[in-house]
Amino acid sequence: MKKKKPFFRFHEILTKLREFLFLSIQDKYKREFDIETARVNLGRAKITSLCFLVVEIIMLAVFLSVKGKNFLRLPDRYYGIMYITMIIAMVFYLTLYIRLGKDVQKYCTNIQIAGTSFVIFILSWCAGISLLDQLTYNGQIIVYTVAVLAVAVTPFYKPFILLAAYTVTHALFIALMPLFQKSGGILFGNYVNSTIFIIISWVISYMRYRNRIEDFIKSKEIQEKNDELERLNKELEKLSYIDYLTGISNRTMFDIIVKEEWNRCKHQHEPFSLIILDIDFFKEYNDNYGHRAGDSCIKKIAEVLSNFAERSHFTVARYGGDEFAILLPYTDKEKAFSFAEDTRRDVEKLNIEHAYSSAADHVTISLGVNTIIPSDESSIEEFFDTADKALYKAKENDRNCIFMIN
Incomplete structure (x- = not known):
């Protein structure tokens, strides 16, 4: 077994160190993560700068009132300069953050840069105060460590x-x-204590940032799963309203739409027409040509009806077996009859062979038409019953025709 060369071990160590320090996030999440983090940091930076501003104004006022004319003596003069410096800096940062906060997405990188400079300034300023405290407060470094x-x-x-x-x-x-x-x-105690604080604080920050990445990724994955589940539910809902064979609306969807259109026409006192049709001698066609041919025939007729209805913004549905229904809101009986005749002719133009039909040597349809202005005295059930009766009359009249009950 070959031993690894020192160079490769060193390279592995560097790689692991880089992976440790430079915590990564998937590219598809990176931009959104950076913006969200910038938004959180911006809000906290505003609060922090405002708190520092208020506190330092109070500190400066107390400092001047307590020291009186002696505030220019050393090291008091330096404390005063530090207080004034903090106030000026916090006014600058607060103003900057308010401006950047107007468009976090646009100024995301600027917010990161401003935040880094803000952190360095706070650490430097607090370190300066703790250095001054060495002269007056027995060497404490509490301000810096906090x-x-x-x-x-x-x-x-x-x-x-x-x-x-x-x-x-x-x-x-x-x-x-x-x-x-x-x-x-x-000196030795301050070196040790402050360094330990630095190490512990960085480890805490590291764990918080890593946990934030993990929580963000988990939340996005959950969101994506929920979005996919919602999409699938919508697809299933859509499929529940679609006829599996023809791809047009099924009876469930048709019943929902007819109620909506009925109420709309009733409210506006507009005519509402209905066409119910079926394929002439379809049982004979199915028995002699086979179920596959029967399915193909139904699909072709559904396509004709669908294309015709879409051009006029009407609704067509497979109502059951070889029966179809077409809703024609805001359509009077003359236009409804004309539409039905155009539909009948288009189906004939398919020229689907049907040697077992007594109506023609090709596939034909019979249609029943009913038109009404919906009112409180009428109902959807009567509306359909009348259209059904019209279809029955069309079948009695040798089929391949249209019948309308006045």
Whole structure:
């Protein structure tokens, strides 16, 4: 077994380190994730800058009232400068965030850059206060450590960006500490404690960011599954209203539409026409040519009816077996009869052989037509019954014809 060369081991280590620091998210989610994260960070940055602004104004007012004319003495002068610097910076950042917040999607990258500079400024400022505290408050670094922890638990930042921000500010903090603190013991304690805080805070931030990515991906996957389920449900609902053989509306869908159109015509006092038709001697056709040929015949006639109805914005449905129905809202009896005749002729033009029909040597249809202006005295059931009677009369008249009951 060959041993791996040191170069390949080093390359593997670098690859794993890069994967660890640069947490990735699928490309299809990346843009949306960045925008959502920017939106969250922006809202929290606004609150943070506003809180800092209010607190520092109060601190400056208290500082001036307590120190009086002595505020120019060292190190008080530096504290005053730090308070004023924070106030000016927070006014700038608050104004900037309000402007960027008008279009998060457009200014997503700018928000990320502004957020990074904001974090570096806060860490640097708090580090500066803790350095000044070395001169007056027995070497405490509470302001700096609280800032380090707050940065870890408030915004969401990419691990390598926050690591860079922590590293730069902490390196400066450690480098400048001996200028303010002369006690070796306190120096050592501050070095150790602040570094531990940096490491723990970065680990906390890393876990928060990783969990955010995982939660975001899970939420998107759930959303996608829900969207797919909704799409499938709509497809199933659509299929439940479609005739499986012809692809046109089935009786269930037809019954829903007829009620809607009936009420609409009733409300507007408009004529409403109905055509019911079936294929002449279809049983004989089916018995002699076979069920496949019968299905093909039904499909061809359905296509003719569908194309004809679509041009006039009417509704056609397979009502059962070889029977079809056509709804013609806002259509008087003359136009309905003319439409029925055009339909009858178009079916004849298919010239489908039918040697077992006494009406013709090809497939024909018989049609019953009824027209009414819906009212409280009429009903949909009577409307259909009359059209059925008209169809029956058409069959009595040697078929391949239209009958309308006045």
